[in-house]
Amino acid sequence: MQKILNYINGSYVAPKSNEWIDNYNPSNGEIYGQIPNSSAEDVEAAYQAAKAAFPSWSNTTLDERSRILSKIADLIAENIADLAYAESLDNGKPLSLATQIDIPRATSNFKFFSQAITQFSSEAHESIGHNAMNFTLRQSIGVVGCISPWNLPLYLFTWKIAPALATGNTVVAKPSEVTPMTAYLLGEICTKAGLPKGVLNIVHGLGHTTGQAITEHPNIKAISFTGGTATGAHIARTAAPMFKKLSLELGGKNPNIIFADCDYDEMLNVTVRSSFANQGQICLCGSRIFVERSIYDKFKTDFVARVKALKVGNPFDETTKIGALVSKPHLEKVKSYIDIAKEEGGTVLCGGNEVVVEGSENGYYLEPTVIEVQTDQCRVNQEEIFGPIVTMMPFDSEEEVLAMANGVRYGLSATLWTNNLNRTMNMAKKLEAGIVWVNTWLMRDLRTPFGGMKNSGVGREGGMEALRFFTEPKNICIKYK
Numbered sequence: 213m214q215k216i217l218n219y220i221n222g223s224y225v226a227p228k229s230n231e232w233i234d235n236y237n238p239s240n241g242e243i244y245g246q247i248p249n250s251s252a253e254d255v256e257a258a259y260q261a262a263k264a265a266f267p268s269w270s271n272t273t274l275d276e277r278s279r280i281l282s283k284i285a286d287l288i289a290e291n292i293a294d295l296a297y298a299e300s301l302d303n304g305k306p307l308s309l310a311t312q313i314d315i316p317r318a319t320s321n322f323k324f325f326s327q328a329i330t331q332f333s334s335e336a337h338e339s340i341g342h343n344a345m346n347f348t349l350r351q352s353i354g355v356v357g358c359i360s361p362w363n364l365p366l367y368l369f370t371w372k373i374a375p376a377l378a379t380g381n382t383v384v385a386k387p388s389e390v391t392p393m394t395a396y397l398l399g400e401i402c403t404k405a406g407l408p409k410g411v412l413n414i415v416h417g418l419g420h421t422t423g424q425a426i427t428e429h430p431n432i433k434a435i436s437f438t439g440g441t442a443t444g445a446h447i448a449r450t451a452a453p454m455f456k457k458l459s460l461e462l463g464g465k466n467p468n469i470i471f472a473d474c475d476y477d478e479m480l481n482v483t484v485r486s487s488f489a490n491q492g493q494i495c496l497c498g499s500r501i502f503v504e505r506s507i508y509d510k511f512k513t514d515f516v517a518r519v520k521a522l523k524v525g526n527p528f529d530e531t532t533k534i535g536a537l538v539s540k541p542h543l544e545k546v547k548s549y550i551d552i553a554k555e556e557g558g559t560v561l562c563g564g565n566e567v568v569v570e571g572s573e574n575g576y577y578l579e580p581t582v583i584e585v586q587t588d589q590c591r592v593n594q595e596e597i598f599g600p601i602v603t604m605m606p607f608d609s610e611e612e613v614l615a616m617a618n619g620v621r622y623g624l625s626a627t628l629w630t631n632n633l634n635r636t637m638n639m640a641k642k643l644e645a646g647i648v649w650v651n652t653w654l655m656r657d658l659r660t661p662f663g664g665m666k667n668s669g670v671g672r673e674g675g676m677e678a679l680r681f682f683t684e685p686k687n688i689c690i691k692y693k
């Protein structure tokens with residue numbers, strides 16, 4: 213059984229307590245490895261390594277930082293087969309998805325920020341008439357913490373680490389304890405790429421112990437977190453009185469609004485994907501589908517037929533479209549919403565059952581499920597399920613659908629399907645979401661601000677927003693004669 217190790221000061225090390233946590237393979241429910249159950253002592257060791265590495269790394273030239281980050285990107289790309297296999301084994305996602313989306317995006321994250329840092333600049337303000345000149349420095353913060361979730365493991369881990377390193381910070385990072393494997397492999401890649409020891413430290417362990425030790429560490433000055441809204445609120449309660457910088461990317465309950473004048477076939481293809489990609493375990497999935505009444509019945513028939521055709525199966529089978537959910541507790545949580553929906557008067561149009569996959573009988577498989585709801589106020593329409601379940605209901609007017617779309621406590625993303633330009637502009641401006649996709653979904657340009665409103669988070673990542681988050685602005689005002 214493979215034991216993975218913490219990556220501290222450029223070396224792989226066991227946790228000081230020598231305590232371990234079992235790691236499960238979601239595709240068959242078996243324990244296939246163990247990970248460190250790290251304590252505050254391990255986090256302190258990681259912090260000390262990061263602190264020692266900071267003076268040199270923050271003074272390393274942009275060209276050199278850029279070169280090393282670019283090399284990490286290249287090595288991720290060279291190791292795509294191993295990394296995709298590890299991601300799929302750890303998470304249950306189809307190998308095809310890990311190969312086509314997750315690992316290439318990890319490469320892009322490093323490549324993007326290796327280039328972005330060479331384009332980053334700060335402002336100058338001349339105080340005309342006062343003989344004074346202001347210029348703003350954007351200085352590295354110091355040691356920063358990056359905490360990431362299990363749904364897009366390497367994709368989101370690197371989305372935080374790459375800008376943190378590019379801006380000259382040193383990092384104490386914790387991947388999800390549910391999917392630690394690709395973060396573990398990244399350590400070796402960083403060493404090979406020539407990242408100096410201590411610049412990136414990866415500590416494995418549970419959220420309420422290892423994660424908590426990072427967020428409450430008095431000298432880790434900024435925390436970038438992606439995960440559930442309840443955890444985000446807890447982290448904010450810990451970090452706010454310590455006046456830490458916080459970037460919180462949290463949950464979503466995103467509307468997918470379909471008007472009759474859309475390009476129907478394109479909409480149908482993308483809606484299947486936006487509903488069930490990664491087993492519905494992406495915070496951006498369009499989990500609430502609202503369809504204009506004139507095409508509701510046709511959409512219902514076509515969509516349900518398409519969803520029924522999605523093959524649920526072992527992640528390593530290349531015909532699989534829906535793999536395993538990430539863990540047994542998560543499967544139980546997601547399934548509980550099917551009962552809640554029925555109790556609330558919803559109709560299960562397809563799916564709703566666990567799937568027993570031949571040869572992988574104890575895996576965590578669930579049929580993709582479509583639930584027709586009577587009201588947007590029911591729990592399945594209001595709470596983040598984060599699994600292969602979508603709701604659908606008809607609407608009659610722009611005003612009505614806008615009220616329903618905005619009528620949740622989340623505000624991450626929204627998708628709009630229409631060819632009416634005026635409607636597009638008017639609705640996009642009124643939708644309470646950090647990201648609005650029109651006639652597409654999850655089209656990502658890494659320069660754009662990424663994040664949510666309301667309970668979906670605080671702050672924005674991506675592009676220059678991330679570089680600004682990971683730096684401290686300092687204004688210098690010079691008076692001259």
Ligand SMILES: NC(=O)C1=CN([C@@H]2O[C@H](COP(=O)(O)OP(=O)(O)OC[C@H]3O[C@@H](n4cnc5c(N)ncnc54)[C@H](O)[C@@H]3O)[C@@H](O)[C@H]2O)C=CC1
Nearest residue numbers: 360361387388418419420423424439440443462463495598
């Ligand atoms: N990106 C997203 O929007 C995600 C949303 N979720 C939602 O959250 C629900 C709960 O899933 P979990 O696995 O429990 O996610 P989580 O939000 O608890 O875990 C995300 C990361 O935070 C860490 N963490 C947990 N407690 C912490 C603490 N007190 N201090 C510091 N770090 C901590 C975890 O170890 C993990 O690395 C899911 O059912 C889903 O609805 C989960 C993962 C990603």
Ligand SMILES: O=C(O)/C=C/C=C(\O)C(=O)O
Nearest residue numbers: 363438461494495496656
């Ligand atoms: O940056 C992206 O493209 C996607 C981000 C997705 C999440 O943050 C998530 O699902 O948690």
